[in-house]
Amino acid sequence: MTNIAELKHITRTFGEVKAVNDANLEIRQGEILALLGPSGSGKTTLLKIMALLEPPTSGEVYFCSEKVNEKNVERLRKECTMIFQKTTVFNANVFDNVAYGLRVRKAPKERIQNEVTQALKLVGLDGFENRRTRKLSGGEQQRVAIARAFAINTRLLLLDEPTANLDPKNAAIIEGMIAEANREKGTTVVIATHNMFQAEKIPTRIALMGNGRINEAGTPTEIFGKLSKTLASFAAVENTFTGNAKKAANGMTFIDIGNEVQLKTTAQSEGCVNVFVAPADIILSRDRLESSARNIFKGRIIEISDLGTLVKLRVDVGKPFVVQITKCSFDDMGLNINAEVFLTFKASNVQVI
């Protein structure tokens, strides 16, 4: 697979602060890459460097195999576009906002009309052409920003926390659009996020960032299958527990995580340990399942979050566990707050970090 962009030993400093520290990354043609990391890990700075909006203090950026320099930066910048976390729109109507990139490229009037109409249709804003953009809702403004990027048929779309300020419904719409652009137009997408669920759902590859460095890169299965310390350091809020491990006679390890909740794992550990159970590894059922899984807990749903096609549930079994299920399953099971449910997962799914 060819690379659309490549970052080699990129460092970016602001005074004494190293926002990006010796980052190396390849962005492959046609992929969706998530830059996953906590706030302040350097994701936005790295995205701006990829978008050729900010020069690195040291290191090299390659775009379409061409080394970026002062002479070619304006030309190469036209091949990619960035959507910012804080939605920014021009003080103009929706049509002029979406047409901006095409006008800069001196596209003929007819093409501008067609591309803008198509882009607005794609984001579900057809008929909004003459509306003042700054008077639209946050979600609608973000859709204008995406339409603006679609209209110029960009090769590399860079998104900085595109759904951070949106409600779950609008977030799901935006995520759908990003996936569609990648699927239908082959647009390469890099999305910076601190949302584990988003990072697990959309991308083909994930790069984990921490303290300005890219610590790991791999497929979602590789990254989430075995929780790393980098991921745990900022994603520890969900399904990560500290407990006391004791080896049992049958080769299993029992980990007491408090409130009479004891996890069984195949990992061999003793003493104080941190454990993680991926939300996607937990089976949620109304009735107790007959299965070989060693961890079965009864609990009550205490929180429900709509993530579009998925639903995130927090279940209290003595300790709060986060589970994700599809919207269809959620509807079929008729779940609601306080509903009694069972959580089932294998001992091999309990990872000792």
Add this chain to the structure above:
Amino acid sequence: MNQIIDGLVRALQLIFSGNPGVYDITLRSLAISGAATLMALLWGTPMALILGLKNFRGKFLIKGFFNTMLGIPTVTLGLILFLFFEKETGIAGFLHLLYTPTAIVIGAAILITPIIVSFATSAIEAVDPQVISLAQTLGASESTTSVTVLKEASSGILLAGTACFNRAIAELGVALMVGGNIAGFTDVLTTAISRETQRNNIDIAIALSMILLALVFGVTITMNFLQRRRK
């Protein structure tokens, strides 16, 4: 009191009867102030763009200079320009511009330049910095980005332009010192009001004052209306 009322009545007669002298002075005032505003916008806007978008050593001093110049007394500037354009000893005396409408245009443009530079710089600095990144990431060159920033700051720049025009049409010192208030050639509304008052032609002075006020109000209201439509 009677003098004022009589003056007002005769002033209205002068305005509505289309008195050529009054209209001649009014048109000259409009032309001179319009030309001066245009000149100040032409050279002041790029200066404001540089001050608003670039960071360089001495920027603070330049901004401070223009802010100070906002309050320069018009007669002082008029005197400086008089000495500059003076035929015998002035540096630009060879141009023979003293006591011509061109000298008033140049003088008024210099007078109002600090207004456009200071106000437009503030308006440009108030534009969301991310608009610059947005324009660039959509493929805009440096010059197109600057034009985009100007568009975003257009409300402030329009306000600056209005203030410039009003200052230019309402000032007396520069027009008097470098224009000489020559009837039918360099007299403008303010200098003519001064002259006619001294000659005790109160009706003409009031008529010219009413026109001057109407122009200032008219321009300001029109600009406000344009600004509201943009929002």
